[in-house]
Amino acid sequence: MTSHLARRLGISIVALTIVILLAIVAPRLLAHSKRPQYLTAQVERGTLEDAVLATGTLHAFKQVDVGAQVSGQLKSLKIELGDKVTSGQWLAEIDPVISQNALRQAQANAQKLLAQKRSITAQLKQAELAYQRQQLMLPDDATSRQDFEAAQSALDVQRANLASLDAQIRSARIEIDTAQANLGYTRIVAPMNGEVVSIVTQEGQTVIAQQQAPVILKLADLDTMTVKAQVSEADVIRVRAGQTAYFTILGEPDKRYYGKVRAIEPAPQNFLDTQTNLGGSGGGSKPNSAVFYHALFEVPNPDHRLRISMTTQVNILLDTARDALNIPVAALGAKDDKGTHTVRVLGADGALETRKVRLGINNNVKVQVLTGLKEGEHVVIGDVDIEDHPSSDKDS
Known part of the structure; x- marks a missing residue:
């Protein structure tokens, strides 16, 4: 009986202790749960980087349009798209027949003039001898002054004819040189080392080079690429030459290509169009369009992974x-x-x-x-x- 009472008393004490603890802790837990x-x-x-963000495009650092300086049919192409060429390499040939005939005609004209010069030279020598005889006879009144003056005039005429022929011969030699140059232009060679990035004219097409040189193909040196970054007019005042810039391409968003800003073009990218619009009938109002300036920098491209006209996401670093x-x-x-x-x-x-x-x-x-x-x-x-x-x- 006594042990049973003791057990009940112990349970009551434990329960009371729990109630007291709950009374103390609960307000604190409730207050904690209501904390902000x-x-x-x-x-x-x-x-951290403070950078000007821009969108750009890739261009070959060196690119030339290889054209034709003479008219004619494109007889053959010696290369294919994507070929790597060296300076002086034979690229294409325009039908040389017309240029060859022009050279032969110029040479024939020169030979004709040389033959005429030999004839005039002989006539000049005869006129000199006749004049010398008249000079010897005139003091002794062995000839009339009229005959003397006629001999002198004939000599002057032959000398003038010879001078005229000499000028015509020089002109004929110039025509020969021009015809030889035109014949050489039918053989189109590479002006630099590079890669064939475009073939504009195909074999069999006729090119007319009277007003402007038609483009046969385009060569580019892809070992170095130029980035043209479009910088807004709000940001361009913070960009200057010498700042570090990098870009990523869509195919490799995690790879950065670094370079140094070489220059900022002084006129916006649509400057010519803007000037045309301002000079037209539309008056002098500024076109309602965004204005961007090109910031230029170069990056090496030894493996030619970067290609012309790729889109780039450019960061021009102002501070790091x-x-x-x-x-x-x-x-x-x-x-x-x-x-x-x-x-x-x-x-x-x-x-x-x-x-x-x-x-x-x-x-x-x-x-x-x-x-x-x-x-x-x-x-x-x-x-x-x-x-x-x-x-x-x-x-x-």
Whole structure:
């Protein structure tokens, strides 16, 4: 009986103890559950870049249009699309028959003039002898002055004829040189080392080179590529020659190709069209279109993975910070007159603290922290309203 009472007394004491503990702990748990909840981000170290973003296209650093300087039928092509050629290599031939005939005609004309020169030379010698005889006879009145003057005039005429023929012969030699050059132009050779990137004229087509040189094919040196990045008028004032730039292509979005900005074109990419519109009947109003300027830089392309007209995503670096403390831009509060920003920091015990931080590079996603925070701390980037985010049990 006594042991039974003792057991009941012990159970009562344990139950009372549990009730007391619940009375003490429950308010605290309830208060803790009502604490504000925050979205936070950790203060980290990393590389930050302040860059001008642009879209660009790839071009060969050196590219030439190989054309024809003489008219005629394209007799043969010695190369195919994609072939690599060296400077001076024979690329194509235009039918040389017309140029050969022109050369033969020029040579025949020159030979004719040379024959005439020999005839005039003989006549000149005869006129010189006749004049000399008249000179000897005139002092002795063995001839009339009229005969003397006639001999002198005949000599002058033959000398003038010889001078005229000499000029015609020089002209004929120029025609020979021109005909030889035109004949040489029927054999089209590579002006530089490169790759055949386009064949414009096919075998059998007739080319007319009277007003402008028709393009036969296009050669490009693909060992170096030029990037033409379209920089907006808002950003171009921050870009200058010598800045580091890199780009990615659609086929390799994780691979960066680096270069240095060589130049920024002074006129926008649509400058000629704009001038045409301004000079037309439309008046002097500016066309309602975006204005972009080309920033140019080169990258090596030894394996020819980069190709003409590829689209590139370009970053022109204005500033870079390596191993820099950084936080999301969303964590920034108001900026004061000293240039510092307020940031809310959540401590390990859940306490919220407001600090002043001084910033460095800001790329609109993350911002460099110069002073005010330490690596590993957590900054508040937003508040969570528990009532607006019910538990999964309630949703179900």
